[in-house]
Amino acid sequence: MATNTPILNQAANFLANLEYEKLPVDVTESAKRAILDYIGVSIPGSQQPVAQNLFAWAEKRNWGKTATVIGRKIKMAPENAALINAASGHALDFDDTSWSTIGHPTTVIFPAILSLAEEYNCTGKQTLLAYIAGLEVAHKIADLMMPEASENGWHTTGIFYTLGTAAAACQLLQLAKEQSALCMALALSKSSGIRSNFGTQAKPYHAGMSAKAGLEAVSLTLSGINSSPTALEDEDGFIQCYASSELAKIVKNMAKPVLFGSPWDITHRGYAFKKYPNCSGNHPACDAILEWLNKNPTPIEDIASIHCGVSLLGPKELVCDQPKTPTEARFSIQFSLACALTYGKITLSEFTDEIILSPHIQELMSRITMGVDQDLARLGFIGTAPVKIWITKVSGEEIYLENNLAHGNPEKPFSDNEFNAKFLSCCHELITREQAELLLKDIYQLDKVKDIKKITNQLCF
Amino acid sequence: MATNTPILNQAANFLANLEYEKLPVDVTESAKRAILDYIGVSIPGSQQPVAQNLFAWAEKRNWGKTATVIGRKIKMAPENAALINAASGHALDFDDTSWSTIGHPTTVIFPAILSLAEEYNCTGKQTLLAYIAGLEVAHKIADLMMPEASENGWHTTGIFYTLGTAAAACQLLQLAKEQSALCMALALSKSSGIRSNFGTQAKPYHAGMSAKAGLEAVSLTLSGINSSPTALEDEDGFIQCYASSELAKIVKNMAKPVLFGSPWDITHRGYAFKKYPNCSGNHPACDAILEWLNKNPTPIEDIASIHCGVSLLGPKELVCDQPKTPTEARFSIQFSLACALTYGKITLSEFTDEIILSPHIQELMSRITMGVDQDLARLGFIGTAPVKIWITKVSGEEIYLENNLAHGNPEKPFSDNEFNAKFLSCCHELITREQAELLLKDIYQLDKVKDIKKITNQLCF
Numbered sequence: 001m002a003t004n005t006p007i008l009n010q011a012a013n014f015l016a017n018l019e020y021e022k023l024p025v026d027v028t029e030s031a032k033r034a035i036l037d038y039i040g041v042s043i044p045g046s047q048q049p050v051a052q053n054l055f056a057w058a059e060k061r062n063w064g065k066t067a068t069v070i071g072r073k074i075k076m077a078p079e080n081a082a083l084i085n086a087a088s089g090h091a092l093d094f095d096d097t098s099w100s101t102i103g104h105p106t107t108v109i110f111p112a113i114l115s116l117a118e119e120y121n122c123t124g125k126q127t128l129l130a131y132i133a134g135l136e137v138a139h140k141i142a143d144l145m146m147p148e149a150s151e152n153g154w155h156t157t158g159i160f161y162t163l164g165t166a167a168a169a170c171q172l173l174q175l176a177k178e179q180s181a182l183c184m185a186l187a188l189s190k191s192s193g194i195r196s197n198f199g200t201q202a203k204p205y206h207a208g209m210s211a212k213a214g215l216e217a218v219s220l221t222l223s224g225i226n227s228s229p230t231a232l233e234d235e236d237g238f239i240q241c242y243a244s245s246e247l248a249k250i251v252k253n254m255a256k257p258v259l260f261g262s263p264w265d266i267t268h269r270g271y272a273f274k275k276y277p278n279c280s281g282n283h284p285a286c287d288a289i290l291e292w293l294n295k296n297p298t299p300i301e302d303i304a305s306i307h308c309g310v311s312l313l314g315p316k317e318l319v320c321d322q323p324k325t326p327t328e329a330r331f332s333i334q335f336s337l338a339c340a341l342t343y344g345k346i347t348l349s350e351f352t353d354e355i356i357l358s359p360h361i362q363e364l365m366s367r368i369t370m371g372v373d374q375d376l377a378r379l380g381f382i383g384t385a386p387v388k389i390w391i392t393k394v395s396g397e398e399i400y401l402e403n404n405l406a407h408g409n410p411e412k413p414f415s416d417n418e419f420n421a422k423f424l425s426c427c428h429e430l431i432t433r434e435q436a437e438l439l440l441k442d443i444y445q446l447d448k449v450k451d452i453k454k455i456t457n458q459l460c461f
Numbered sequence: 462m463a464t465n466t467p468i469l470n471q472a473a474n475f476l477a478n479l480e481y482e483k484l485p486v487d488v489t490e491s492a493k494r495a496i497l498d499y500i501g502v503s504i505p506g507s508q509q510p511v512a513q514n515l516f517a518w519a520e521k522r523n524w525g526k527t528a529t530v531i532g533r534k535i536k537m538a539p540e541n542a543a544l545i546n547a548a549s550g551h552a553l554d555f556d557d558t559s560w561s562t563i564g565h566p567t568t569v570i571f572p573a574i575l576s577l578a579e580e581y582n583c584t585g586k587q588t589l590l591a592y593i594a595g596l597e598v599a600h601k602i603a604d605l606m607m608p609e610a611s612e613n614g615w616h617t618t619g620i621f622y623t624l625g626t627a628a629a630a631c632q633l634l635q636l637a638k639e640q641s642a643l644c645m646a647l648a649l650s651k652s653s654g655i656r657s658n659f660g661t662q663a664k665p666y667h668a669g670m671s672a673k674a675g676l677e678a679v680s681l682t683l684s685g686i687n688s689s690p691t692a693l694e695d696e697d698g699f700i701q702c703y704a705s706s707e708l709a710k711i712v713k714n715m716a717k718p719v720l721f722g723s724p725w726d727i728t729h730r731g732y733a734f735k736k737y738p739n740c741s742g743n744h745p746a747c748d749a750i751l752e753w754l755n756k757n758p759t760p761i762e763d764i765a766s767i768h769c770g771v772s773l774l775g776p777k778e779l780v781c782d783q784p785k786t787p788t789e790a791r792f793s794i795q796f797s798l799a800c801a802l803t804y805g806k807i808t809l810s811e812f813t814d815e816i817i818l819s820p821h822i823q824e825l826m827s828r829i830t831m832g833v834d835q836d837l838a839r840l841g842f843i844g845t846a847p848v849k850i851w852i853t854k855v856s857g858e859e860i861y862l863e864n865n866l867a868h869g870n871p872e873k874p875f876s877d878n879e880f881n882a883k884f885l886s887c888c889h890e891l892i893t894r895e896q897a898e899l900l901l902k903d904i905y906q907l908d909k910v911k912d913i914k915k916i917t918n919q920l921c922f
Contacts, residue, residue: 049685050686052685053681053684053685053686054681054684054686056684056685057680057681057684057686060524060680061524061538061540062524063521063522063523063524077522079522152701152702152706153696153697153698153701153702153706154697154702155650158650185658185663186658186663186666188655188658189616189619189653189654189655189658189663189666189667189670190653190670191653192650192651192652192653193650194649194650194692194697194698194699194702195697195698196689196691196692196695196696196697196698196699196701197646197647197649197650197688197689197692198689198697199689200687200688200689201685201686201687201688202646202647202650202686202687202688202689205647205650205681205686206650209650209651219518219521220514220515220518220666223514223515223517223518224510224513224514224517224662225511225514225515225518225662225663225666226661226662226663227658227661227662227663228657228658228659228660228661228663230657231655231657231658234657235614235657236614236615236655236656236657236659237614237655237656237657238655238657240613240614240657241613241614241615241655245613245614
């Protein structure tokens with residue numbers, strides 16, 4: 001392919017030539033686990049206020065009945081179901097993270113494709129292939145623009161996965177190459193989301209907005225609204241607006257084509273999965289303390305104080321010293337460690353007003369401090385959140401723990417048992433253990449599912 | 462008001478305190494003329510492919526019947542009617558331009574407010590006030606970010622009028638101040654549109670997308686989706702993402718509040734209206750040649766050649782030397798002048814395939830040249846498109862014309878007769894002269910209209 005082929009045309013060629021049977025097994029297996037993780041977290045997420053609010057909004061604006069809304073018995077139009085299901089998956093901030101975007105891929109692309117797949121009676125294999133296609137397009141294009149796009153202030157989930165959703169939908173619907181390129185170009189004009197709206201329902205809404213916008217870019221293009229296939233790298237295009245004009249020029253003059261699928265981002269860079277339902281900045285500390293407690297069972301009354309040394313990102317992310325609500329508790333290393341010390345686990349069950357406000361937990365949190373560690377500060381704003389922990393016992397004994405990387409990162413991947421345990425714990429209060437295990441089994445065999453409704457039917461409850 | 466009040470809270474205070482009776486008369490009269498101009502151009506625009514395509518798209522996605530779609534007999538949900546009517550107003554690139562945004566205000570804000578006003582049985586006065594409110598908020602905030610936002614590559618119509626529409630809707634619905642600020646903050650996360658998609662249906666679609674997004678920001682907020690009222694000037698906020706972090710810091714540290722309504726942008730800086738249905742870069746040349754022809758009727762066969770000296774923006778905007786289609790002809794100074802010489806006018810009637818492809822026009826265009834003039838180049842990328850024209854007659858006689866500013870700009874405003882003539886000429890093929898004159902009269906008396914349906918009923922045809 002000539003390197004002067006516009007990148008969206010290159011992406012459209014990639015989409016047109018994809019075949020499930022030619023995908024590496026590690027790619028399809030990794031994708032299934034990301035889908036498993038998404039479906040797991042979207043189940044409790046579907047009961048969160050943001051999902052309830054979007055459901056109420058969409059009920060008034062509904063125009064179809066073909067797509068399942070997770071955790072509801074009412075079907076909706078695909079674009080509305082995608083909106084709600086995407087926000088549900090991000091509502092607890094418990095979903096996967098791509099290191100290519102520092103954003104959340106599966107909670108946008110998968111629910112959008114699931115809705116379309118249900119409408120078009122697709123197989124599990126078709127659904128899985130489209131999801132993998134959209135991921136890959138979004139991430140190879142994000143690679144050209146990161147970290148600038150994130151540094152500029154964008155919510156990368158909002159800006160890259162509108163494109164990823166459009167690409168996935170083009171693949172699922174098997175559009176002609178020219179039309180796929182135009183769908184993706186229109187998606188570029190529909191990408192938004194600013195990070196200053198974080199800490200509110202707008203954050204998970206951005207995931208839903210992006211899923212809906214990606215599907216709308218496709219339906220609008222199919223209705224005849226055209227656009228420019230060079231809108232990615234051209235002057236005044238997506239790269240210039242969201243990253244910089246310097247980057248846009250470099251990309252426009254690249255001597256080699258974009259290598260979609262070689263290697264595959266999902267296995268090459270991989271995704272981080274969350275073991276705990278709180279800000280990922282807590283995770284290395286949570287791993288370290290739970291591992292230590294496991295080996296050294298210690299009564300709380302033996303602990304005088306705990307100090308956590310964190311990197312520069314610590315005080316930016318973990319902003320709640322004495323949280324009073326579940327939302328605040330997710331951004332509190334004090335709550336995370338108090339919870340670990342008290343319950344020996346950090347799961348959805350502990351994020352309740354009752355537990356957070358209990359005098360015992362509030363008192364315990366006051367003995368836990370956090371501060372930037374000078375050594376870790378030298379690493380800059382490192383997203384992996386390395387931590388050093390000093391535990392001082394009442395006896396005067398001091399214990400030192402450290403952890404550079406949380407379990408669930410690509411370098412320390414979840415085992416299948418861990419994926420399963422997270423999934424079952426997410427489902428726990430909403431469906432029976434038997435239902436959850438059946439769903440789990442079907443997702444692991446997604447490529448064997450002849451009709452995607454076999455999956456979606458299990459999500460209406 | 463303390464200057465540390467977030468700007469969206471300042472805007473919300475402004476909206477809450479507005480009263481029609483306290484508006485200066487020149488503001489309300491100017492707003493009526495902008496609305497007249499919008500309704501005029503949206504009437505033929507409603508028959509353009511982009512409006513037809515969006516209508517077909519929205520028909521499948523419709524969920525209400527309260528809002529008029531201009532030029533159609535079917536009513537739709539307000540958000541869908543706003544989408545189509547906004548794109549209709551911009552479809553011919555014949556609508557007003559704000560010098561505060563270099564974008565198109567009325568075609569986004571007015572149709573959105575018209576749809577809501579119809580749903581809520583509002584008066585003409587309420588509709589007019591809400592439109593004025595939204596304009597003012599969008600333009601005072603754009604003032605903080607221009608020209609950077611435009612230079613970065615954004616379609617300013619898409620990014621500033623999502624906010625303007627949300628502000629106008631908050632005023633119309635008389636929301637509490639806190640809720641208005643949140644609606645506007647969510648609108649900031651829904652703003653998009655890149656200029657590299659220009660020259661396609663995406664451009665008028667951006668106007669529609671923006672109108673719909675502004676209304677959705679309001680309905681989503683009313684459904685409980687919250688956001689951050691400091692999302693405009695805060696770190697990673699709207700100003701940082703769409704302009705620059707330097708500007709965001711300056712705005713955050715401003716020593717004085719934003720002066721909404723003092724003075725009013727619509728009368729202080731004013732809007733440019735288009736006399737001809739083509740790119741505004743043609744307009745000074747069109748004015749000059751028509752004025753000269755009027756005073757010096759000249760047979761075409763007497764003209765050997767015409768050369769237009771333009772500023773640096775000329776070759777960027779007027780890219781079609783020998784157009785073959787109406788869309789191309791709108792970006793051709795050759796067609797504009799050939800049309801003027803042949804027909805003595807440049808109206809919608811001349812933008813037909815038949816006229817553009819006629820051997821006579823094609824031959825005449827080949828005698829007309831355009832080039833950057835060294836003196837005009839020194840003015841930079843000046844949006845007013847100054848021109849120098851050299852007409853060489855077959856006799857050898859040379860005539861020199863120049864024009865620095867088109868008629869319809871704030872400094873050379875349309876007379877009421879010109880507003881009326883443009884309106885009637887826009888309506889000409891679609892409604893009767895009698896109907897057009899009644900509509901015109903009612904728009905001039907918009908503040909006296911007791912039910913906005915008196916206007917909208919005239920737009921269903």
